[in-house]
Amino acid sequence: MQDHTELRVLRQRAGVSSRAFLGSTPYQAVYGSVPARSLYIHIPFCSHKCHYCDFYSIVDTRDRQEAFASRLIRELAAIAPCAAGAPLRTIFVGGGTPSMLRLALWERVLDALHRHFDMSAMASSRGNASGGEFTVECNPDTATPDLLALLASRGVTRVSMGAQSFHVAHLKTLERWHDPEAVPRAVEAARAAGIARQSLDLIYAIPGQTIEDLDRDLDAALALKTEHVSAYTLTYEPGTAMTARLARGEFARADEDLEADMFEHAARRLASAGLGRYEVSNFARPGAECRHNMAYWRQDQWLAAGPSASGHFAGHRWKNVPRLDEYLESDDAGFAPVIDHEPPDARRALGEALMTGVRLAEGVDVERLMSRADRIDPAIRPRVERVIERYTQSGHLVRVTATDGEHIAPTDSGFLLVDRIAREVLGAIERRP
Numbered sequence: 007m008q009d010h011t012e013l014r015v016l017r018q019r020a021g022v023s024s025r026a027f028l029g030s031t032p033y034q035a036v037y038g039s040v041p042a043r044s045l046y047i048h049i050p051f052c053s054h055k056c057h058y059c060d061f062y063s064i065v066d067t068r069d070r071q072e073a074f075a076s077r078l079i080r081e082l083a084a085i086a087p088c089a090a091g092a093p094l095r096t097i098f099v100g101g102g103t104p105s106m107l108r109l110a111l112w113e114r115v116l117d118a119l120h121r122h123f124d125m126s127a128m129a130s131s132r133g134n135a136s137g138g139e140f141t142v143e144c145n146p147d148t149a150t151p152d153l154l155a156l157l158a159s160r161g162v163t164r165v166s167m168g169a170q171s172f173h174v175a176h177l178k179t180l181e182r183w184h185d186p187e188a189v190p191r192a193v194e195a196a197r198a199a200g201i202a203r204q205s206l207d208l209i210y211a212i213p214g215q216t217i218e219d220l221d222r223d224l225d226a227a228l229a230l231k232t233e234h235v236s237a238y239t240l241t242y243e244p245g246t247a248m249t250a251r252l253a254r255g256e257f258a259r260a261d262e263d264l265e266a267d268m269f270e271h272a273a274r275r276l277a278s279a280g281l282g283r284y285e286v287s288n289f290a291r292p293g294a295e296c297r298h299n300m301a302y303w304r305q306d307q308w309l310a311a312g313p314s315a316s317g318h319f320a321g322h323r324w325k326n327v328p329r330l331d332e333y334l335e336s337d338d339a340g341f342a343p344v345i346d347h348e349p350p351d352a353r354r355a356l357g358e359a360l361m362t363g364v365r366l367a368e369g370v371d372v373e374r375l376m377s378r379a380d381r382i383d384p385a386i387r388p389r390v391e392r393v394i395e396r397y398t399q400s401g402h403l404v405r406v407t408a409t410d411g412e413h414i415a416p417t418d419s420g421f422l423l424v425d426r427i428a429r430e431v432l433g434a435i436e437r438r439p
Contacts, residue, residue, distance in 0.1 A: 025341035027322045027349070028088055042088050042319050043095040044301045045123070047078070047115075048312030050102040050330055053148075057181045057251065058209075060243035062314035062328040063102040070330060075111040077334050079118040081311045084340030086122035088309055088319055093124040096298035096308075097140045105148040109156060116160035128161035139297040141166055141205075144196075146188035154199035164203035164296075165196045166236075172226040173219055176212045179257070180240075181247075186226070193230050205234035205296065210268045211260035212240050220268050224275045233294035237272045238287045239265055266422060273418070284367045286421050303362040305355070311342070321350025352382050357435040360390070361428040369406055369415025379435070389434035397427055 051071065052063040097119070107115075119125060127138030141164040142157055149165065157165075171177050172186040193204050206227050210220050227235055242249040242259065252259060260268075273283050281289040285303060288296065301308055310317030314328035326342040327333055336343040348354065356378055363370025372394060379386035394414055397403040402420035406413050416424050 022347065023336065023338035023341040023343050024085070024317075024324055024326070024347075025338045027324070027347060028085055028319065029339065029341055040307070041091045042307045042309045043092060044298060044306060044308035045089070045094055045097045046298075046308055046310045046315050046317070047082075047097070047099045048101060048310070048315040048326075049074075049099060049104040049107055050313055051106045052101065052103045053106065054181065054183060055247070057248035058240060058243070058246055060246050061100075061102070064330060066330075070334065071108055071111055073334050074330065075107070075114055077337065078115060078312055080337060080340040081342050082115075082118050083122050085309050085311060089123055093127040093138065095127055095138055096301055097128075097138075098298040099142045101143055103145050103148060104142050105144040105150075105153060109153060112153065112156055113160075116156070120160065125161055128163060137163075139163055139203075141296070141298060143168065144192065145184060146192040147184040149192040149195060151195045151199065154196050154201060158200040162201060164205065165192075165201055166205040166207065167192055167196075169206045169223075169227065170209045171212065171215075171219075172223050173215075176215055176219065179212055179214065180209065189226075190230055193232065203234070203294065204230075204232040205236060206230065206232050208235060208237045208272075209240050210237060210272060211265040213257040213259060215260065215268075217264065217268055217271055220271065221275070224272060228275075228279045233281075234288070234290040234296060235276055235281055236288050237276070239269060269422060270418075273421075282367070283421065286365050286424055303366055305359045305362065313342075315342075321355065323348040352378070353435060356382065356386075357432045360431045360435065364403075364414065364416065364428055364431065365424050367415060368408065369413030371408070371411055372414045373411065383438075385437075386435055389437065390431055393427070393430045393434050397423070402427065 048062065050063050051066050051074075053065065055063060055065060125138075128140045129138075138161075140162045142162050143166045145168050149167070154165070167189060168182075169186075169189045170180055170182050172189065174186065177184070177186070189206070193206075196204055208223055208227060210223070240260070242252055251257065273289070276289040277283065280291055282292070283289050284295050285299070288299065290296070305318070307319045308317055309319060310324070310326060313326055313330050313333040316323070316325045324344045324347040327336070327345050332343055356375060359375055360370060360372070363375075372390070376387045376390065379390065394403060397420065398405070398414075402417055402423050403414050404417050404420075406415045416427070420427070
């Protein structure tokens with residue numbers, strides 16, 4: 007494997023591309039025999055930059071969609087050898103607004119995926135809970151029947167609709183301009199096209215929103231009988247327009263107690279309708295969990311393509327440059343320029359596995375991870391165990407029996423504190439003499 011010291015130096019250089027750590031040859035000598043089974047693709051185009059959004063997205067006034075599609079296809083071809091030898095199990099196309107990409111360009115990208123990757127799991131997934139999962143994020147007003155038919159014909163099995171709210175005033179606060187009635191139309195169009203799995207995104211704790219407003223949003227979402235709902239509290243990310251407006255005093259954020267009440271109320275309502283919480287903000291019918299996101303939270307490998315896309319493969323973590331012009335202009339045999347690269351690091355990997363695992367209803371096998379910790383630094387185990395014991399005693403964590411042994415998982419009240427628990431666990435792992 008390439009020398010880690012050299013890779014740390016690469017991380018500091020401007021203009022480094024993912025070829026530095028993904029393009030080494032021969033493939034088997036570098037990565038062994040375990041190919042990536044998941045792929046994330048980022049399409050950055052949006053019609054408007056929503057005030058709360060901190061994902062990389064642009065309102066493209068120069069019509070760079072065709073150049074982007076061509077560049078993306080070159081990147082897919084470059085990274086495809088990292089997935090050689092096995093079918094992709096999950097694909098997730100996010101943004102931005104992927105459904106804004108023009109139909110002819112979508113067709114080119116989808117054909118390239120089938121040309122460069124083994125997509126057989128997607129073809130065999132219909133009606134098969136263990137088959138492939140191919141998700142595309144859509145805005146309700148751009149998920150046209152023609153697009154959905156094309157997606158279905160090329161193996162897309164799932165769409166994630168950005169509803170956010172069904173209340174016009176709250177959509178306006180978020181600067182979301184779609185008609186709430188477009189959401190059921192888009193869901194039905196997806197089903198008519200043959201895309202059987204749908205998910206809805208909701209946001210709560212919007213300034214001025216009441217718990218009764220949230221209840222009406224949940225009513226509307228549940229009436230659509232989708233199998234999955236992601237319900238997120240509104241967060242004020244640095245650098246967003248919404249955070250700037252809050253700082254100027256243009257509105258007041260939701261009261262913390264109300265936010266906690268909404269968090270718990272949403273979970274109760276969704277559970278009563280058969281959608282159980284499987285991660286802090288994600289709810290699904292049994293077997294309908296988002297398999298791609300579970301790959302993230304279980305620390306599996308995934309490849310990444312497109313500006314700002316982040317990947318995890320063979321212990322390497324990286325993020326493509328979040329600037330479309332630079333992504334288009336910097337083409338290292340198809341590989342993308344990166345702004346960050348972290349080479350394999352056992353301590354970091356351990357911390358990430360515990361941080362994400364403790365957010366899941368299935369929990370995390372702490373003993374298995376502590377056996378890894380013992381090889382890194384024997385002092386880690388007692389520190390982590392003290393954190394876990396404290397939150398177990400307080401009723402925020404619980405020991406549960408799983409098929410592969412005992413797991414530590416959050417309780418209902420523990421889901422409110424998982425970020426704090428994760429930070430303390432990470433601190434216990436990263437602390438050095």
